[in-house]
Amino acid sequence: MTAAPGAGTETKVVLEAENLGVALPIDGKYVPITTDVSFSVRRGEAVALVGESGCGKSMTASAIMGLPPRGAKVTGRLRINGRDVLDLSPKRRRALCGSEIGFIFQEPMTALHPTLRIGRQMTDTLCHNLGLSRSAAMTRAAELLDLVGIPRPKDILKGYVHQLSGGMRQRVMIALALSCDPSLVIADEPTTALDVTIQAQVLDLMEKMRREFDVAMLFITHDLEVVGDFCDRAVVMYAGDVVETATAAEVTRAPHHPYTRGLIDAVPGTGLERLVPIGGSVPQIGAWPEGCRFAPRCSRATEKCAIRPPLEGAPMPDVRCWHPLTEERT
Numbered sequence: 001m002t003a004a005p006g007a008g009t010e011t012k013v014v015l016e017a018e019n020l021g022v023a024l025p026i027d028g029k030y031v032p033i034t035t036d037v038s039f040s041v042r043r044g045e046a047v048a049l050v051g052e053s054g055c056g057k058s059m060t061a062s063a064i065m066g067l068p069p070r071g072a073k074v075t076g077r078l079r080i081n082g083r084d085v086l087d088l089s090p091k092r093r094r095a096l097c098g099s100e101i102g103f104i105f106q107e108p109m110t111a112l113h114p115t116l117r118i119g120r121q122m123t124d125t126l127c128h129n130l131g132l133s134r135s136a137a138m139t140r141a142a143e144l145l146d147l148v149g150i151p152r153p154k155d156i157l158k159g160y161v162h163q164l165s166g167g168m169r170q171r172v173m174i175a176l177a178l179s180c181d182p183s184l185v186i187a188d189e190p191t192t193a194l195d196v197t198i199q200a201q202v203l204d205l206m207e208k209m210r211r212e213f214d215v216a217m218l219f220i221t222h223d224l225e226v227v228g229d230f231c232d233r234a235v236v237m238y239a240g241d242v243v244e245t246a247t248a249a250e251v252t253r254a255p256h257h258p259y260t261r262g263l264i265d266a267v268p269g270t271g272l273e274r275l276v277p278i279g280g281s282v283p284q285i286g287a288w289p290e291g292c293r294f295a296p297r298c299s300r301a302t303e304k305c306a307i308r309p310p311l312e313g314a315p316m317p318d319v320r321c322w323h324p325l326t327e328e329r330t
């Protein structure tokens with residue numbers, strides 16, 4: 001693994017999604033799952049993709065990884081380290097993903113094989129992606145486990161994933177994600193399945209890895225506290241759309257989109273006397289309103305919201321809303 005490069009390279013854009021859309025064939029026609037998803041992640045930066053369940057966060061991540069569901073139509077542009085990847089052949093795409101993108105999933109038990117020794121799984125990945133010999137891969141695997149704070153790495157490599165605690169399993173996932181020296185790591189709800197103390201440890205470790213190796217991180221979460229604590233910027237999604245993009249501090253302290261405000265008011269620790277859930281629910285795919293998709297749940301909605309607001313060109317930049325909140329951001 002290469003150490004963090006020096007100053008001057010930290011602004012390099014690693015991931016660029018431009019009007020990224022995924023549609024799935026359902027009952028004989030393509031139904032949009034996400035539309036117009038645009039954002040970027042720079043080297044060393046952690047960007048959160050945030051929103052309620054069903055907003056399209058994981059679908060966006062699967063399109064970036066080149067692993068959308070069978071039959072999916074992916075449109076728009078997607079660049080990884082400046083290279084357009086949507087037109088690559090499946091083989092070249094897999095090779096690119098193996099060498100440039102690392103993944104951390106919510107539940108390591110579903111991503112790690114239950115009956116293969118941890119050493120075997122790690123060395124398979126290292127041999128395949130880096131072309132190492134089996135013995136060199138085993139040495140590297142032990143180094144990686146040591147790096148992520150796993151004690152007695154050589155013993156752990158001989159064991160199985162079910163013998164580890166949830167936090168240790170997630171450390172193995174992080175080691176695997178970093179094993180190919182990726183420029184981008186996609187973490188899909190990596191701490192949701194862990195208890196609070198272990199969550200904090202895993203987040204600390206990811207933060208350390210991000211700083212040390214200067215990777216770009218796309219962090220998929222519905223936890224706004226994690227966004228505020230861990231991420232630099234946040235991309236808020238609603239019903240398959242990006243509705244607001246800003247720094248994590250701005251999004252969590254002074255959001256401009258009523259949906260983002262609703263998300264914040266619905267979680268504990270916001271200072272409100274009681275939590276205020278957003279009324280209603282995310283519209284089903286195939287049943288999105290014509291205009292603003294959030295309008296049916298929005299107290300600020302007017303007739304104008306029958307027209308879909310653009311992300312740019314509505315009253316505020318990076319806020320897909322005709323009536324944004326105008327709280328000052330300091």
Ligand SMILES: Nc1ncnc2c1ncn2[C@@H]1O[C@H](COP(=O)(O)OP(=O)(O)OP(=O)(O)O)[C@@H](O)[C@H]1O
Pocket residue numbers: 024033051052053054055056057058059060069222284285
């Ligand atoms: N293979 C599929 N076939 C049909 N619909 C799907 C499929 N995968 C996802 N969907 C639908 O696409 C929408 C977006 O799903 P997605 O998993 O991306 O949401 P999410 O924001 O990641 O939610 P969560 O936080 O619950 O994972 C949902 O309505 C979901 O039911």
